[in-house]
Amino acid sequence: MALPKQADDFPAWYQAVVRDAGLAEPSLAPGTMVIKPWGYAIWEAIQRAVDDRIKATGHENLYFPLLIPERLLHKEAEHVEGFAPEVAVVTHAGGEQLEEPLVVRPTSETIIWATYAKWVQSWRDLPLLYNQWANVVRWEMRPRVFLRTREFLWQEGHTAHETADEAMAETLRILDDVYLDAARKVLAIPMLAGRKSAAERFPGAVETFSMEALMRDGKALQSGTSHYLGQNFSRAYDVQFQGRDNELEYAYATSWGVSTRLLGGVIMAHGDDRGLRLPPALAPRQLVIVPIYKNVEERARVLEAADALASDLVGVRVEVDERDEHRPGFKFNEWELKGVPMRVELGPRDLDEGRAPVYRRDTGEKEPWALADIPRRVSTTLDNIQDELYAQALAFRDEHTIRPSTYDEMREFLAAAEGFAIAPWDGDPETEAKVKADTKATIRCLGREPGGVDGACIVSGKPAAEQAVFAQAY
Amino acid sequence: MALPKQADDFPAWYQAVVRDAGLAEPSLAPGTMVIKPWGYAIWEAIQRAVDDRIKATGHENLYFPLLIPERLLHKEAEHVEGFAPEVAVVTHAGGEQLEEPLVVRPTSETIIWATYAKWVQSWRDLPLLYNQWANVVRWEMRPRVFLRTREFLWQEGHTAHETADEAMAETLRILDDVYLDAARKVLAIPMLAGRKSAAERFPGAVETFSMEALMRDGKALQSGTSHYLGQNFSRAYDVQFQGRDNELEYAYATSWGVSTRLLGGVIMAHGDDRGLRLPPALAPRQLVIVPIYKNVEERARVLEAADALASDLVGVRVEVDERDEHRPGFKFNEWELKGVPMRVELGPRDLDEGRAPVYRRDTGEKEPWALADIPRRVSTTLDNIQDELYAQALAFRDEHTIRPSTYDEMREFLAAAEGFAIAPWDGDPETEAKVKADTKATIRCLGREPGGVDGACIVSGKPAAEQAVFAQAY
Numbered sequence: 001m002a003l004p005k006q007a008d009d010f011p012a013w014y015q016a017v018v019r020d021a022g023l024a025e026p027s028l029a030p031g032t033m034v035i036k037p038w039g040y041a042i043w044e045a046i047q048r049a050v051d052d053r054i055k056a057t058g059h060e061n062l063y064f065p066l067l068i069p070e071r072l073l074h075k076e077a078e079h080v081e082g083f084a085p086e087v088a089v090v091t092h093a094g095g096e097q098l099e100e101p102l103v104v105r106p107t108s109e110t111i112i113w114a115t116y117a118k119w120v121q122s123w124r125d126l127p128l129l130y131n132q133w134a135n136v137v138r139w140e141m142r143p144r145v146f147l148r149t150r151e152f153l154w155q156e157g158h159t160a161h162e163t164a165d166e167a168m169a170e171t172l173r174i175l176d177d178v179y180l181d182a183a184r185k186v187l188a189i190p191m192l193a194g195r196k197s198a199a200e201r202f203p204g205a206v207e208t209f210s211m212e213a214l215m216r217d218g219k220a221l222q223s224g225t226s227h228y229l230g231q232n233f234s235r236a237y238d239v240q241f242q243g244r245d246n247e248l249e250y251a252y253a254t255s256w257g258v259s260t261r262l263l264g265g266v267i268m269a270h271g272d273d274r275g276l277r278l279p280p281a282l283a284p285r286q287l288v289i290v291p292i293y294k295n296v297e298e299r300a301r302v303l304e305a306a307d308a309l310a311s312d313l314v315g316v317r318v319e320v321d322e323r324d325e326h327r328p329g330f331k332f333n334e335w336e337l338k339g340v341p342m343r344v345e346l347g348p349r350d351l352d353e354g355r356a357p358v359y360r361r362d363t364g365e366k367e368p369w370a371l372a373d374i375p376r377r378v379s380t381t382l383d384n385i386q387d388e389l390y391a392q393a394l395a396f397r398d399e400h401t402i403r404p405s406t407y408d409e410m411r412e413f414l415a416a417a418e419g420f421a422i423a424p425w426d427g428d429p430e431t432e433a434k435v436k437a438d439t440k441a442t443i444r445c446l447g448r449e450p451g452g453v454d455g456a457c458i459v460s461g462k463p464a465a466e467q468a469v470f471a472q473a474y
Numbered sequence: 475m476a477l478p479k480q481a482d483d484f485p486a487w488y489q490a491v492v493r494d495a496g497l498a499e500p501s502l503a504p505g506t507m508v509i510k511p512w513g514y515a516i517w518e519a520i521q522r523a524v525d526d527r528i529k530a531t532g533h534e535n536l537y538f539p540l541l542i543p544e545r546l547l548h549k550e551a552e553h554v555e556g557f558a559p560e561v562a563v564v565t566h567a568g569g570e571q572l573e574e575p576l577v578v579r580p581t582s583e584t585i586i587w588a589t590y591a592k593w594v595q596s597w598r599d600l601p602l603l604y605n606q607w608a609n610v611v612r613w614e615m616r617p618r619v620f621l622r623t624r625e626f627l628w629q630e631g632h633t634a635h636e637t638a639d640e641a642m643a644e645t646l647r648i649l650d651d652v653y654l655d656a657a658r659k660v661l662a663i664p665m666l667a668g669r670k671s672a673a674e675r676f677p678g679a680v681e682t683f684s685m686e687a688l689m690r691d692g693k694a695l696q697s698g699t700s701h702y703l704g705q706n707f708s709r710a711y712d713v714q715f716q717g718r719d720n721e722l723e724y725a726y727a728t729s730w731g732v733s734t735r736l737l738g739g740v741i742m743a744h745g746d747d748r749g750l751r752l753p754p755a756l757a758p759r760q761l762v763i764v765p766i767y768k769n770v771e772e773r774a775r776v777l778e779a780a781d782a783l784a785s786d787l788v789g790v791r792v793e794v795d796e797r798d799e800h801r802p803g804f805k806f807n808e809w810e811l812k813g814v815p816m817r818v819e820l821g822p823r824d825l826d827e828g829r830a831p832v833y834r835r836d837t838g839e840k841e842p843w844a845l846a847d848i849p850r851r852v853s854t855t856l857d858n859i860q861d862e863l864y865a866q867a868l869a870f871r872d873e874h875t876i877r878p879s880t881y882d883e884m885r886e887f888l889a890a891a892e893g894f895a896i897a898p899w900d901g902d903p904e905t906e907a908k909v910k911a912d913t914k915a916t917i918r919c920l921g922r923e924p925g926g927v928d929g930a931c932i933v934s935g936k937p938a939a940e941q942a943v944f945a946q947a948y
Contacts, residue, residue, distance in 0.1 A: 028588055029541045029576055037534035037604065044535065062514045065506035065625050066540075066578075066609055067562070072502065085569050088541070090578065093562035093624075094613030102503055104540075104564065104578075114502055124799065130511065135540055135609065139568030150567075151539050325598065 003337070005273050010217035015145075017267055021276050021338045024145050024263075031143035031150035038338060039263060041284035043153065046262055047133065049186040049281070050155060053178040059129040059157060064111050066135070067102035072110040076236035079109060082203025086139040088150075104137040109204065109229070109255055112158045113237035120251055122242045123162050127170070131157040146264035147221070147474050154259030160239065160251040164230065167252035168207075171228040172448075174256045175209050179224040187262065188279035188390040189213045189269045190397055191223060192420065192469055194445030199429055202255075206230035212444040212469070214397045215268035218417040220444045220471040223265050229253035264474070269393050276339030277361050279389050280382040286317045287378060288335045292328050292347030305371075306346050312375040316382070336361060341385045344374065362388045407458050410470065414439035417472040426457035427465030435459060435470060444469045477811070479747050484691040489619075491741055495750050495812045498619050498737075505617035505624035512812060513737060515758035517627065520736055521607065523660040523755070524629060527652040533603040533631060538585050540609070541576035546584040550710035553583065556677025560613040562624075578611040583678065583703075583729055586632045587711035594725055596716045597636050601644070605631040620738035621695070621948050628733035634713065634725040638704065641726035642681075645702040646922075648730045649683050653698040661736065662753035662864040663687045663743045664871055665697060666894065666943055668919030673903055676729075680704035686918040686943070688871045689742035692891040694918045694945040697739050703727035738948070743867050750813030751835050753863050754856040760791045761852060762809045766802050766821030779845075780820050786849040790856070810835060815859045818848065836862045881932050884944065888913035891946040900931035901939030909933060909944060918943045 003020065004012040018024050023039035026032075035043065051061075067090060074080050083106045090102040105111070112130075119125060133155045140148045157174060161167040175193055183191045191211035201208045205227040212220045234240070234250040243249045270277040280286050289306045293299040306320045321331050328345065335343055343359040350356040350371070358374070359366040362385045369377060400419025404410035410421045415438070425431060425443065436442055446466045447453070453467045477494065478486040492498050497513035500506075509517065525535070541564060548554050557580045564576040579585070586604075593599060607629045614622045631648060635641040649667055657665045665685035675682045679701040686694045708714070708724040717723045744751040754760050763780045767773040780794045795805050802819065809817055817833040824830035824845070832848070833840040836859045843851060874893025878884035884895045889912070899905060899917070910916055920940045921927070927941040 027539045028546065028585055029539050029543055032539035032541065034539070034589060035537040037536045040536045041534070043537075060511035060515070061518065062511045063509040063517075063627065065501045065503050065508070066611065067503045067506065067625065069503055088564045088567035088576070090562045091565045092575075093611075094615065095559050101566075102562070111502055115508060137540065137567075141568065151541065153537065 003273060003275060006216060006271070013271075013273075014268060017271055017275050017337070018145050023267070023276075026145065029150075031140060033145050033149050033151075035153075035260065038284060042263060042266065042278065042282050043260055045282045045284070046182075046186070046258075047155075049182045050178060050258060051133070053182055054131050054155070054157065057173060057177050059131050059159075061132060062130050063132050063134070064108050064115070066105055068105055068108075068111045070101045070103050072114050073103050075110065075114075076204050076233055078232070079204035079236075083107065083138075088137045088139055105134070106136055106138045107255075107257075108132070108134070108156055109158065109233055110237075113233040113239060113253070116160055116234075116251070117237050117239045120160060120239050120241045123244050126160055126162045126241060126251065127166065128158075128160040129170075130159065131155055144474075146260055146267070149260075152260045154257050156257045157255060159254045160234070161254070162241075162243070162252070164252050167230075167254050168228050171207070171209060171226045171254045171256070174254070175211065175224075175226045179211055179226065179256075179258060183211060183213070183223065184390070186279065186281040187266055187269075188281070188386055188393065189223070189265060190390065190394045192445060194447055194469065195450070196225075196445060197429070197432060197443045197468070199432055200443060202227045204229060204232050206232065209448070210445055212471070212473075213265050213269055214393075214400060214419060214471070215265070215474070216271065216396065217268070218400055218419045218472070220420065220473040221261070221265045221268065222444070222473060223262060224256070224258040226256035227254060229255060270389055271339075274333075275337030277389060278339035278341060280341045280386050283339065283341055284317065285319045285335075285340050286382055287313065287342040287344065288331075288340050289318065289320045289344045289346055290328050290331045290335075291320065291322065292345060298348050301348060301351065302346055305351055309344070309346070309371070309374060313378055314375075316378055332359075341382060342378065360385060362392070404458060410458055411435075411438050414441035414470055414472060419471065420444070421470045423458035423468060423470065424453050424455050424464030425466050425468035426460050426462040428460065428462070431457060431459045439470075439472070441470045441472045444471050444473060477747060477749060480690060480745070487745075487747075488742060491745055491749050491811070492619050497741070497750075500619065503624075505614060507619050507623050507625075509627075509734065512758060516737060516740065516752065516756050517734055519756045519758070520656075520660070520732075521629075523656045524652060524732060525607070527656055528605050528629070528631065531647060531651050533605050533633075535606060536604050537606050537608070538582050538589070540579055542579050542582075542585045544575045544577050546588050547577055549584065549588075550678050550707055552706070553678035553710075557581065557612075562611045562613055579608070580610055580612045581729075581731075582606070582608070582610075582630055583632065583707055584711075587707040587713060587727070590634055590708075590725070591711050591713045594634060594713050594715045597718050600634055600636045600715060600725065601640065602632075602634040603644075604633065605629055618948075620734055620741070623734075626734045628731050630731045631729060633728045634708070635728070636715075636717070636726070638726050641704075641728050642702050645681070645683060645700045645728045645730070648728070649685065649698075649700045653685055653700065653730075653732060657685060657687070657697065658864070660753065660755040661740055661743075662755070662860055662867065663697070663739060664864065664868045666919060668922055668943065669924070670699075670919060671903070671906055671917045671942070673906055674917060676701045678703060678706050680706065683922070684919055686945070686947075687739050687743055688867075688874060688893055688945070689739070689948070690745065690870065691742070692874055692893045692946070694894065694947040695735070695739045695742065696918070696947060697736060698730070698732040700730035701728060703729060744863055745813075748807075749811030751863060752813035752815060754815045754860050757813065757815055758791065759793045759809075759814050760856055761787065761793075761816040761818065762805075762814050763792065763794045763818045763820055764802050764805045764809070765794065765796070766819060772822045775825065776820055776822060779825050783818070783820070783845070783848060787852055788849075790852055806833075815856060816852065834859060836866070878932060884932055885909075885912050888915035888944055888946060893945065894918070895944045897932035897942060897944065898927050898929050898938030899940050899942035900934050900936040902934065902936070905931060905933045913944075913946070915944045915946045918945050918947060
């Protein structure tokens with residue numbers, strides 16, 4: 001069960017952690033995955049964090065169907081161009097060929113906006129602030145578990161507004177109050193957030209905002225997007241409303257999503273050579289008690305004490321690892337691999353002495369704690385671990401972020417996938433394409449507002465239009 | 475917004491409630507539905523109730539893919555016969571025809587048992603106690619919102635066990651501790667539970683157990699099923715393990731599910747001519763405060779008091795209906811239609827007198843409560859309403875259950891869809907078929923254990939083999 005080292009072969013490390021920690025495995029339908037219980041429990045914690053924030057910002061959940069009549073996909077020109085090549089199509093059902101093929105949703109703007117046409121008549125019907133939790137299918141050519149699978153789970157929010165300003169405010173509220181807040185407080189991942197360049201924009205969006213995390217191999221992971229869609233979809237699906245001035249107007253739209261891809265982010269932002277390191281807010285088990293014994297008498301005594309300790313840990317997700325078929329060392333390794341934040345090792349001598357070794361997964365430190373103090377100290381320590389993982393990820397990102405003074409410096413840094421390079425860019429798609437050709441890096445995001453940068457483009461030397469964050473990315 | 479009366483046209487009443495209460499609507503893909511926010515919030519409450527109980531009984535959630543290679547479907551003979559006619563098939567994806575078509579899961583036994591073959595080697599790997607929340611697609615020819623839609627949401631549990639006894643115990647534990655407990659305490663629906671006859675069994679099951687609710691039109695609704703699958707799927711997918719005796723053995727299986735169909739059950743078990751009546755445990759809003767005012771001064775005063783009252787109602791899902799564009803009478807009707815259990819009507823005179831009319835949706839009673847008492851009395855009253863709705867549904871069922879002494883009596887009762895008829899049955903499928911031909915009624919369930927009945931079959935006069943519950947059903 002020895003993992004490859006991150007420094008030796010990061011992709012092999014990732015695959016091994018996903019498999020050995022019981023997070024997921026490739027499924028029998030090519031390019032898809034089974035999300036296994038440990039991985040799914042982490043996903044449930046992410047869902048809760050995101051769903052709570054979606055509701056706290058005034059949104060309601062609903063559910064639109066999986067299958068979309070093909071004609072609906074073809075109404076928004078950029079959107080169909082973006083998604084048509086990767087859809088899965090149902091052509092037969094109930095033993096017969098369908099008159100009209102049904103597309104398995106790759107995202108739901110099309111069917112939702114076709115439906116909003118019925119729901120929106122007057123400005124009084126607005127805003128619509130809706131979200132759904134759903135599975136989507138995109139026929140990825142190079143599938144990779146959690147990061148790019150042919151089916152994934154996500155939430156997709158779809159809102160409709162009276163004005164452009166209101167829709168833009170919504171786009172940013174989701175980015176800030178839902179995604180960045182959950183990333184900061186629950187996933188413990190520092191994010192860079194900003195606008196996408198035109199080349200990286202969602203098909204059909206006027207502006208796409210994303211949050212970008214840095215993985216421990218120096219590559220970026222786009223971790224969530226929030227799109228301002230302007231009137232593109234309301235025009236395509238004819239969603240008009242009578243305004244306060246009695247004029248007919250097209251509604252303004254946003255859409256936004258995060259997905260099971262975030263699991264890949266958690267693994268690669270926090271993991272180390274011993275395996276996963278889970279932020280306590282996400283960990284299905286926050287503390288494991290490993291009993292240590294040599295015979296049945298010791299076993300009975302230690303397990304009784306372990307169970308008593310576990311029940312004293314009110315509000316902590318705790319497990320006593322009672323398995324007889326494994327030795328303590330095996331259990332230590334396994335729970336470290338699975339990323340459990342804390343471990344208490346409890347044997348007869350510890351009970352005699354009234355103290356036991358307590359291990360922290362984030363720092364790898366182990367120190368003896370008085371048994372009587374453990375219940376009081378655990379929740380503070382879990383908070384510390386949550387903060388420490390964020391601090392470590394932030395320090396890593398700071399160490400792997402440069403503001404290069406020459407294109408040579410930037411090119412070398414990016415080609416080696418060493419992290420984020422922040423530099424002025426002339427705003428020209430050709431310049432962006434040149435960086436990609438030279439280094440495989442893309443623009444991860446720009447500032448929130450256009451402009452606001454002086455000086456010359458680091459690549460072309462022309463006047464800079466934007467401050468850009470470049471990196472290789474998943 | 476006047477609803478058809480239940481007694482005049484129950485199907486029309488159902489459709490109108492679903493539409494006017496904002497529960498769901500037909501979607502653009504034929505036979506599918508959009509579950510709207512009010513309906514989805516009820517579903518979320520059902521999910522929480524069921525998921526809590528699934529986890530409390532030792533199960534973990536995971537997630538298997540939507541798309542199943544077609545060959546997997548064809549391994550269990552009865553199962554394929556049952557489901558092949560109603561599957562939707564993906565034949566194209568990523569712009570190309572697939573080498574092997576993919577079936578959109580109608581249920582997941584096939585892909586799950588094909589995967590369990592990898593997960594189960596030894597008795598130490600058992601039991602597997604897994605569940606997933608997912609969407610499934612079945613190409614229903616006569617779709618009906620919530621009750622029979624081409625896509626629906628559900629949970630499906632799939633467990634694997636060492637012994638037949640253990641698997642049968644699991645089958646019944648799910649029925650009792652998860653489904654019947656949630657139905658009783660959360661949905662407030664009395665259920666009859668028992669075995670299915672062979673004709674009504676799940677394709678591939680050895681025994682199917684179901685819980686059956688009585689709707690207010692006298693028809694039964696199958697509301698949840700738990701299947702003992704024996705070794706049918708382990709043999710079909712070659713899931714063998716080394717037993718404690720070192721012999722290879724096939725695992726024993728169960729599967730079980732409840733779905734968005736339960737929403738239809740809640741509507742039709744509790745609803746009345748004014749609309750939905752929601753059990754407080756399910757209600758997205760448990761209490762609505764409707765402010766009553768004639769001018770802006772009154773409005774300000776009343777809304778301030780309403781907000782203060784709302785914030786005193788700790789732990790209650792409460793809304794102050796601040797909409798200016800509707801009159802109080804409109805609001806009363808709308809919240810009654812949506813099934814909100816309690817309403818407080820609050821005007822300036824009520825504030826002066828220190829008391830306000832409090833309305834209960836379950837009984838239709840309205841009485842003045844001292845304002846100061848409201849916070850203290852609400853949670854008890856919500857508990858009462860929860861109990862009262864159960865009691866009313868139970869009384870309705872008792873009034874609509876007969877133990878007929880002649881087949882004539884039973885035939886007349888069943889043909890008129892008056893409810894449940896409980897009678898001895900000879901166990902012969904032809905007798906069952908005759909009842910169906912005569913009355914449209916089917917056997918909803920039998921006793922939990924076979925036999926245990928004396929006397930003669932009510933239909934054939936032959937010796938009875940089972941006590942059977944007959945009813946027309948959705």
